[in-house]
Structures are given as C-alpha cells and as structure tokens.
Amino acid sequence: MLALRSSSRSVVRATSRLQPVFARGLATASDPYDVVVIGGGPGGYVAAIKAAQVGLKTACIEKRGSLGGTCLNVGCIPSKAMLNNSRIFHQTLHDTKARGIDGHR
Incomplete structure (x- = not known):
C-alpha cells in the first residue's frame, strides 16, 4: 500500500x-x-x-x-487504446510480410 x-x-x-x-x-x-x-x-x-x-x-x-x-496506467484512456491498436497493427503487418504475405497496398 x-x-x-x-x-x-x-x-x-x-x-x-x-x-x-x-x-x-x-x-x-x-x-x-x-x-x-x-x-x-x-x-x-x-x-x-x-x-x-x-x-x-x-x-x-x-x-x-x-x-x-x-x-x-493501464489504458482505458482512448489515446492509450489507440496507441496499443496501432502497435498491434504495425506488428501484424511486419509479421505477415516476413511470412511472404503483403497486406499493405
């Protein structure tokens, strides 16, 4: 405490x-x-x-x-939620491209 x-x-x-x-x-x-x-x-x-x-x-x-x-501190403030979603999206694009999938146009 x-x-x-x-x-x-x-x-x-x-x-x-x-x-x-x-x-x-x-x-x-x-x-x-x-x-x-x-x-x-x-x-x-x-x-x-x-x-x-x-x-x-x-x-x-x-x-x-x-x-x-x-x-x-955890993330229910909208800006933190948006930052987390942006990070996940960026990581997903990176991971799929490394596996030969081009999802970005």
Whole structure:
C-alpha cells in the first residue's frame, strides 16, 4: 500500500514562480492529518492535491505503487487504446510480410 503525505509547511511555498512544492514520503498511522483520501485514481489524487493546496495536511492512500488509477496506467484512456491498436497493427503487418504475405497496398 502506498501512502503519500504532504505537510502544510511544504505544500505551497510562495515563490516568484508561484508553483507549489510537494513533499512525498510514506505516512505512518500515528501521523495526524486533516484529510485522508482513499484511492489515488483520477479523482483521488486530484482531491488530495487540492486539499494540500489549501493548506490541509493531506495523505493519499493508494494500494498500487503509482497514482493515476487503471485508466491512466493501464489504458482505458482512448489515446492509450489507440496507441496499443496501432502497435498491434504495425506488428501484424511486419509479421505477415516476413511470412511472404503483403497486406499493405
């Protein structure tokens, strides 16, 4: 289980760039939090980021080793599905041509 934490001290630092700085690390059960988000999918990690941006001490708990959920990391987002289909099509053309079948016109 992956638990990411951010403290209100390190979440947003006022700089000339106005970009937030996030601290990552493993959370412990004894750490007090204002918000705990269960699930690091598309909704969960955005909720955790928003909570941290407003200064709440936030933890995002995710069972996988990466945030983003199934759609982002596996491929239900249409662009990833299209990339996979394109790769399969290209590989099929290559394999059939190597076997003497010309399927490309």
